[in-house]
Amino acid sequence: MNLHKLTSRLCPKATQKFRHLHIQSSGQQLEAVAVETASAEANPLSVFRTSERDPTYHSEGHSGQYYTLPPTHIQKLFPYGLPPRFQLQIKTFNEGCVMVRPPALELISYLKRADYSKPPLRYVLYGDIGTGKTMSLCHALHYCYSQGWLIVHVPDAHLWVKNCKELLPSSSRPSRFDQPIQASQWLKNFKITNERFLSKLKTTQRYVWTKRESTEKGQPLGELIDQGVNRMKSSSDVVGAVLRELRLQAGGATEGEGAFKLAVAVDGVNALWGKTSLKKEDRTMCEPEELTLIHNLRKMMKNNWVKNKKKLEGIEGFDNMEPFVPVSVSNYNEKEFESCYLYYLDRNWLQHPHSRSEEGKKELIFLSNKNPSILERLCAFL
Amino acid sequence: MAASVRHLLKPWTPSLCLMRWSRYNPYYLDPDPSKDARVPESELSPEEKELQELKTVSPIKAALSSDTSSAFNDPLISKFINMMMHDGNKILARGIMTQTLETIKRKQVEKYHKSPAAKREEIECNPYTVFHQALENCKPIIGLASVQKGGKSYQVPVPLTDNRRRFLAMKWLITECRDNKHRRTHMYEKLSQELLAAFTNEGNVVKRKHDLHKMAEANRAYAHYRWW
Numbered sequence: 216m217n218l219h220k221l222t223s224r225l226c227p228k229a230t231q232k233f234r235h236l237h238i239q240s241s242g243q244q245l246e247a248v249a250v251e252t253a254s255a256e257a258n259p260l261s262v263f264r265t266s267e268r269d270p271t272y273h274s275e276g277h278s279g280q281y282y283t284l285p286p287t288h289i290q291k292l293f294p295y296g297l298p299p300r301f302q303l304q305i306k307t308f309n310e311g312c313v314m315v316r317p318p319a320l321e322l323i324s325y326l327k328r329a330d331y332s333k334p335p336l337r338y339v340l341y342g343d344i345g346t347g348k349t350m351s352l353c354h355a356l357h358y359c360y361s362q363g364w365l366i367v368h369v370p371d372a373h374l375w376v377k378n379c380k381e382l383l384p385s386s387s388r389p390s391r392f393d394q395p396i397q398a399s400q401w402l403k404n405f406k407i408t409n410e411r412f413l414s415k416l417k418t419t420q421r422y423v424w425t426k427r428e429s430t431e432k433g434q435p436l437g438e439l440i441d442q443g444v445n446r447m448k449s450s451s452d453v454v455g456a457v458l459r460e461l462r463l464q465a466g467g468a469t470e471g472e473g474a475f476k477l478a479v480a481v482d483g484v485n486a487l488w489g490k491t492s493l494k495k496e497d498r499t500m501c502e503p504e505e506l507t508l509i510h511n512l513r514k515m516m517k518n519n520w521v522k523n524k525k526k527l528e529g530i531e532g533f534d535n536m537e538p539f540v541p542v543s544v545s546n547y548n549e550k551e552f553e554s555c556y557l558y559y560l561d562r563n564w565l566q567h568p569h570s571r572s573e574e575g576k577k578e579l580i581f582l583s584n585k586n587p588s589i590l591e592r593l594c595a596f597l
Numbered sequence: 598m599a600a601s602v603r604h605l606l607k608p609w610t611p612s613l614c615l616m617r618w619s620r621y622n623p624y625y626l627d628p629d630p631s632k633d634a635r636v637p638e639s640e641l642s643p644e645e646k647e648l649q650e651l652k653t654v655s656p657i658k659a660a661l662s663s664d665t666s667s668a669f670n671d672p673l674i675s676k677f678i679n680m681m682m683h684d685g686n687k688i689l690a691r692g693i694m695t696q697t698l699e700t701i702k703r704k705q706v707e708k709y710h711k712s713p714a715a716k717r718e719e720i721e722c723n724p725y726t727v728f729h730q731a732l733e734n735c736k737p738i739i740g741l742a743s744v745q746k747g748g749k750s751y752q753v754p755v756p757l758t759d760n761r762r763r764f765l766a767m768k769w770l771i772t773e774c775r776d777n778k779h780r781r782t783h784m785y786e787k788l789s790q791e792l793l794a795a796f797t798n799e800g801n802v803v804k805r806k807h808d809l810h811k812m813a814e815a816n817r818a819y820a821h822y823r824w825w
Binding site for chain 2: 307567
């Protein structure tokens, strides 16, 4: 364990990092306190926390430790992308802490080492329910965001194929169906996440939405998105146009400003190929092919664009997706479980006196089988 | 010896049933599922020694399937879940209870993390202590019974047993949360609000208890009508 390295890194950053860690002392007080006491206080905490906020520097040594997501990043990057229970946790604990785990580290190392001149690589995070696939995806997305990539994130593809309130026939093609609400929602979120890119990127061709509205060639991407947000009817087509633009432009530009890296992350990628629960007007079931959003997303998944990296997430592998790099996500191991347990103790979450004893801990291990989501649900009412 | 034991263990049809649905012979002991460490013989008082010996000899009733031997098992919470249960849907009732405890804990822990260090000690984060304390605050001390005298029935103030008090507190809590809530609030949300209010002696259930006390105080004159 790199306790020594961590303490030496913790001391200069004591002011910012310890605002939550130590309930009794505030950051300013710690600065005044001698270095030895700071490191002594840090030692029991550094077992499950790390002060390294940048995912670029996360390594094997940090495995099993919690790192804090900066609040500004959470607002920008994940207004919708985090699992709902995790969002509740952020609200309750007043901070967002993610555990650094091997699958996420693996994915980040692939992203670091990948060759960008070749056709894009696809990664699939797979595993049982509740093992932490979405959280690993969010960790890797945080890395991409801090590196300055452009992020296309579909938080849950299942939301697009079921429980859709409005299904309009498509304005551009006769056999397709549009979903205006979901499309405009996604465009709004895309805007929040990727604001800095919106003025830089320009459209490469002219798009005609209706007889009176069209977007000319060379307009900034921000206008295209505003078009989609304001005019709900054509928002699905706008989504298609945006994805097309991104695909064409992502790696091609060699000028200074144009070059950027694109990351596509889809949570629940099975939804793109499975059955939908939507019905057409004559009460027959809708195929995923017939939905504009799904069709455009599938085009993104194909391997025929240059100089980009994509990553996906699914529950099982797909023939459509071949070839891809599989990354398996599993339950907590002993060290990770310890660290999770200590984190809950630190945040004052495990309240039942029995759960704080050794026997209680054994019971928790037995009941949850070290599955992250089951453990979280158990500790919620204990 | 075997014949006498068999005679005793026959299905026993009582002439006077003290408890609903109780088919057990009275000398059957209740099961104690807790894993308490055995206290050595020297520390037990003579009555407790007798009790221990009785446990080794006499038969014990079958344990309920909802009781566990782990220390997380709380008899008060189990009783409350049983009272909340409708049509035998224990899973739903237990789910509501766990969600209630979680909501209480979330609210309290949020308050805890947002408050300054000085006030943190006063905030009670443990949902079990909040529940127990709230129930205590809802229990009435004295109740009213209807007694008929000379053709008229009077509301007579009467002492209540422990079980009756606990039952009344739980019943009031559940009926309050079922009736007086908005159509779209969930049961666990309303329950958590009521429990947190009762913890600080506010809210409708505590008000109902106070009303009962006032009625009993007002009808003090009829206290002599009680003959038991």
